Amino acid sequence: MEEYTRPHFFFHGDVGDEKLEEEKRRCHFCQIRSFPTHTRYPITIVNTEDDAVLDPSFRFMDRSILGKGVEPTKREFLTGCECVDSEDCQYNTCNCLQDVEDDSSDDENLYGIDGARPHKKVYAYHSHGVRAGRLRSKVLASRDPIYECHESCACGPYCPNRVVERGRQIPLQIFRTKNRGWGVRSTVDIKKGQFIDKYMGEIITAQEANRRRAESHIAQRKDVYLFALDKFSDPNSYDDRLRGPPLEVDGEFMSGPTRFVNHSCEPNMRIFARVGDHADKHLHDLALFAIRDIPRGEELTFDYVDGVDDSENDALDPDKQKDMTRCLCGSKGCRGYLW
Numbered sequence: 001m002e003e004y005t006r007p008h009f010f011f012h013g014d015v016g017d018e019k020l021e022e023e024k025r026r027c028h029f030c031q032i033r034s035f036p037t038h039t040r041y042p043i044t045i046v047n048t049e050d051d052a053v054l055d056p057s058f059r060f061m062d063r064s065i066l067g068k069g070v071e072p073t074k075r076e077f078l079t080g081c082e083c084v085d086s087e088d089c090q091y092n093t094c095n096c097l098q099d100v101e102d103d104s105s106d107d108e109n110l111y112g113i114d115g116a117r118p119h120k121k122v123y124a125y126h127s128h129g130v131r132a133g134r135l136r137s138k139v140l141a142s143r144d145p146i147y148e149c150h151e152s153c154a155c156g157p158y159c160p161n162r163v164v165e166r167g168r169q170i171p172l173q174i175f176r177t178k179n180r181g182w183g184v185r186s187t188v189d190i191k192k193g194q195f196i197d198k199y200m201g202e203i204i205t206a207q208e209a210n211r212r213r214a215e216s217h218i219a220q221r222k223d224v225y226l227f228a229l230d231k232f233s234d235p236n237s238y239d240d241r242l243r244g245p246p247l248e249v250d251g252e253f254m255s256g257p258t259r260f261v262n263h264s265c266e267p268n269m270r271i272f273a274r275v276g277d278h279a280d281k282h283l284h285d286l287a288l289f290a291i292r293d294i295p296r297g298e299e300l301t302f303d304y305v306d307g308v309d310d311s312e313n314d315a316l317d318p319d320k321q322k323d324m325t326r327c328l329c330g331s332k333g334c335r336g337y338l339w
């Protein structure tokens with residue numbers, strides 16, 4: 001085992017069965033090694049800067065878990081598509097694309113080879129060629145949600161419209177940065193539009209999120225780990241789960257590697273809301289995609305306040321700046337402060 005991994009490998013020695021289980025449960029290395037994707041797309045942890053280790057109470061997970069009072073939609077209400085052939089999922093007859101606007105101005109041919117059937121490229125990904133599986137540039141430049149086929153659909157697991165569902169396909173490394181604690185990088189080159197990973201954690205009710213905010217010792221900074229699932233929130237929605245305050249994902253104590261991604265004012269990734277079953281919009285995923293080519297080893301970042309109206313930015317107000325946290329992203333367009 002590499003020296004820098006050792007501090008994350010809790011003692012597994014002669015401690016008795018009960019304690020051994022507890023040691024294994026806390027061991028970061030055991031947690032990441034137990035992921036089914038570990039051999040192909042491992043997560044590694046390196047620190048060549050100082051003696052810091054990840055918080056021992058932090059737990060790696062490869063999927064979000066539902067907190068108390070958070071219910072997924074009952075199976076009988078799930079509504080997958082009936083496309084028998086995954087190729088059909090590229091047409092606007094696919095149920096999963098019911099909320100996607102038709103678009104005839106994109107960067108692939110509009111019609112099938114026979115020219116007969118409109119080949120509406122309504123889903124978010126390129127389906128052929130070297131760019132297969134990457135987000136189309138139009139979607140990448142938008143704030144649009146991504147609608148994918150999913151486990152209740154008739155199309156197979158290799159349907160081109162199941163990119164996020166297939167999960168992370170990139171090895172990630174959590175590394176100690178010089179000045180911003182831990183950060184994340186990939187050990188392989190990443191292409192623009194490529195899916196990187198989801199932001200995962202405990203999905204909790206708005207009340208529970210507020211309770212955690214109130215009791216957090218990091219006060220307002222708790223917000224950095226809480227992401228509201230509010231993409232479809234609408235006071236006029238027919239779905240009462242979308243009318244009320246949204247659920248939130250808390251990644252502080254249990255999450256995947258993306259929980260260690262730092263902020264940049266000029267980031268190389270962006271978060272997109274991804275929906276599987278339309279009946280589960282209140283539980284949409286938060287999926288990170290590369291917004292430009294990212295060479296291996298470059299730190300992965302996203303903008304923590306992406307899309308927030310800059311005129312409301314406290315960093316523009318000299319009076320408020322003294323209470324704010326300096327941004328150390330180092331980009332040319334740095335706004336100076338995180339919050």
Ligand SMILES: C[S@@+](CC[C@H](N)C(=O)[O-])C[C@H]1O[C@@H](n2cnc3c(N)ncnc32)[C@H](O)[C@@H]1O
Nearest residue numbers: 180181182224259260261262263326327328329
């Ligand atoms: C979601 S965590 C990211 C992982 C974190 N670096 C760690 O070591 O656990 C967010 C925290 O990272 C730090 N951070 C992230 N981006 C930063 C930036 N651009 N400048 C300064 N600090 C940053 C801040 O302390 C922030 O509260």
